[in-house]
Amino acid sequence: MTDVSAQSPAHGIAGWPHGPVPAGPGRPDRLPDGRPWPRIRIVTPAGPEAAAAQTVASVLRQGYPDLRHDLLPRGGGGIAARLLDDADTDAVLWLRAGDLLAPGALAALALERALTGLAAVGGLRVLFRDRVLRLDAPSLLEAPLFLDVPSRTGAEVGPLPFTGGEVLWSRAALAGAATLDADGRLDAAAAWATLPPGTRGRIGRPTLLQRAPDAVPEPPAGLSIVSLTGLGTVGGAGVAQGRLADALALSGHRVAQVSLGRRPAAAEWTDAFPPAETAIAALEPDLVLAGNLHGATRSLDAVGRLAGICPVALVLHDLFPLTGRCCHPRGCDRAETGCDAACPGPDEYPQLAPRRIAGMHARKRAVLAGPRPPWLLANSDWTLARARALAPPGAASPDRIGLAFPTGVFRPPDDRAALRRRLGLPADDVLILVSSVIVDGPDKGFPDLRAALRAVDRPGVGVVAVGRLDDPAKLGVETLFAPGLVGDEAELAAWYGACDLHVTASRHETLGQTPIEAGLCGVPTLAYRTAGLTSAVIDGVSGRLVPPVPGALAEALAALVADAEARARLGAFARIVLESRFSPAAAALRLDDLLRARGLIPDGAGRPSFAPAMLGHFPFAAERLPGLRGTVAAASPRIVRRLRRAKQMVLGRTLPLVLRRCLYLADRLRSAR
Incomplete structure (x- = not known):
């Protein structure tokens, strides 16, 4: 890890709560829909004066616009009850004396509540003493809600209390269900449990820093999981699969990464992988998490064989497992009735001889509907709907998960002007970013992209094209910066952060990773309102979506180029909401819910928890995790x-x-x- 402070504090955040506020894009004055930020009341029951001073400091450092902090005296239960009857308060948070709010916690919690309408939203708790011990979060299951299991050493250790300081509660929802003691302390576990399912949620970023008791129970042993790919963790889907594996490892699971092979030229004619399958069997895993297999094979035969020894989950980075050949059927509907030799693109990657397509589709469907069918994990709402439509009868019901992004690496720059100077970019131009492994790839809508960029091509407007672009002149713009393929995550984040706006003309993304990476860097995205992009870009919050009709992209791009205030506002919201929803912790929490629902994590396992290193995925951590290198293949000669x-x-x-x-x-x- 990279140490960015002279001395890491016990809670893992440099200088908090008295030092400088960690760098970030700031908080807009109003919510995305124009409403004022909700009025929040923080309640702190009586506690040691010195501890309360630290708590007050962390609240003040939030910089939240409409906030009141009430410090109760002993015996203040009646006062606390009256606070819940105050109609001028929208949301409340109970914070013990000595507990600290993490940087930006209130804005993140309040924005998620405003966007979802949930009655309660919780975040991650950072438990520390002389150092960070672990992170955890409330469970969405009704029971057990807050108890941790006893130590595996056999020591008598009580549960860690769920004090509720990581949760922002709707005052209206809490008023009729809150359990307060004589001093005004909230029974957070009871309050959380009484909320109806579907009215409580979580964000995947720290909101509470809490000093742990002297004896902390150990979390239960994790699962043995194999992350299986076709050719490894290079390229868009490969990187996404690797990030999920890393998130699971930080959740306490034992994760081994295995690839089927390294021979893409053989993929069309290879269905068996004895070395990889033997290695997986020897590990005796509890789960195989498979994804992006088509670089090594055109079948799911290996998945079917592995499902005979343990559960297998297929991450749908694309729709390849559900079709006879392709990753994205586009306008073709044959996958719904049966792919065959009439496939409109058998020579497009992943290629397959026409005469083999019908048989391959039948083989895939046999695996998906087999005696032990693989789970289907969709990375967006659109992918979930397509999986439900394309899966054969007898297939497992698809589940929705989220992808993981290194939110401490992809972050807004501390000094954009200095960053532009380092990268050789003009200081004052409006810079439009386009980013893809293959910028002019057939599924990236290159003709529409080129038309939109040409519509705003004038002095003072430049384009940054990150990715493979064999003929830069094809874009047809005057001011073009083309760094090519960038395989270092930190350097990629720098190119994102130096720009003002990200645009994509793709119509066939199952999610779209570049809009999320750009948004995490404080850069909003303009995209078509289609496919998985409707999950990657939150319209009016992290960017703007337009209908996929001629001229719409160019018109919206011209409007955003001319509106610096709108770009800044969207970029600020993008950072807040995407960090909450797409951090490694957020992805791990969704997977944890799935593993519990499927019975792999037993009842009584306690709160989902994470290794201390999970904190390093957030920009305010004193020790941040470095970004990966080699995420894309080296540029061709x-x-x-x-x-x-x-x-x-x-x-x-x-x-x-x-x-x-x-x-x-x-x-x-x-x-x-």
Whole structure:
């Protein structure tokens, strides 16, 4: 980890609550829909004066606009009860003397409540003494809500109390259900339990820093999980799979990462992977979490075999497991009735000979509806709906999960002007970012993107294109900065953070990772209102969505280029809400809910908890986790790029079957040496 302070404090946040407020995009004056921020009342029952001073300092450092903090005297239960009857208060938070609110906690909790209408929203609790011991969060299950299991050493250790300081409660919901003692302390566990299911939620970022008692129970042993990919954790979906694996490891699970193979040229003709399957069987895992397999195989046969030894969950980074060949059916509806030789794009990646498509689709459906069908995990609401429509009868009911993003790496820059100077970018231009592994890829809507960028091409407006772009002149803009493929997460975050606006013309994303990465850096996204982008971009909050009709993208782009205030407002909200919903902790909490519902984590396991290193995924941590390197393949040499352009001029982006067979035979010859 990278130490960014001279000495890490016990709670893991440098200088808090008296030092400088951690850098960030700030908080807009009003909510996204124009309403004022909710009026919050914080209640602190009587406690040691020195401890209360620290608590008060952490509240003041929130900088929240409409806030009252009540310090109760001993015997103040009656006062606390009257506070709940105050109609001028929208939400309340009970905070013990000595407990600290984490930086930005109130804005994050209040925004999530405003966007969802939930009666109560909780965040992560950071437990510390002389150092951070662990992080945890309330369970959404009705029972047990707050008890931790006894120590595995056999020591007599009581439960850690759920004091509720990590939860923002609706005053109206709490008024009729709150249990207060004579001193005004809230029975948070009872209050949480009485809320109807579906009215309480969580955000995946720290909201409470709490000093732990002398004896802290150990969390239960985690599961043995294999994260399985086709070719490893390189490229968009591969990186997403790797980030999920890292989030599970920080949740206390034992995670091994396995890839089926390293021979993409053989994928169309390879269905068995003895070394990988043998290695997985030897690990005797509780779960195989599989995703992005089509780089190594066109079938799900390996998934079917692995499902015979343990549960398998298929992460739907795309729709490949549900079709005969493709990752995104686009306008084709054959996957709903049966893919066959009439597939409109058999030579597009992932390619498959037409005569084999119908049989492959039948084989996949047999695996999905087998005796022990794999779980289907959708990364967006749109993907969930498509999975329900395309899954065969007998398949497992799809579940919704969230992807994980390194929210401490992808963060707003401390000094954008200095960052632009370092990257060689103009100081005052409006910079529009486009980002993709292949910027002009067939599924990225390149013609629409080019038209929109040309519509705003003028002095003072520049374009930053991150990703593979073999012919930069194809964009047709005057001021273009093309750093190419950026495989270092920290450097990628720098390019994001130096820009003013991110735009994508894609229509076929199951989620869309670049809008989330940009938003975490305080940069809003303009996109089409279609597919998974409706989950990646929160319209009017983290960016703007427009209908996928001619001219809509260009018109909206021109409006945002001209409106610096709107860009800043959307960027600030983007950072707050996307950190709450797409941090590694947020993804791990959704997976934890799934594992509990499926019975892999038993009843009585206590609150979901995380290793101390989870705190390093947040920019206010004294010790932040570094970003990954090598997330995309190295840039091709110039001669390769020229050959690729020549090939595209002759054959387009497809690869005919005869050429694929030649590459396969050459690969076999190399591997036989």
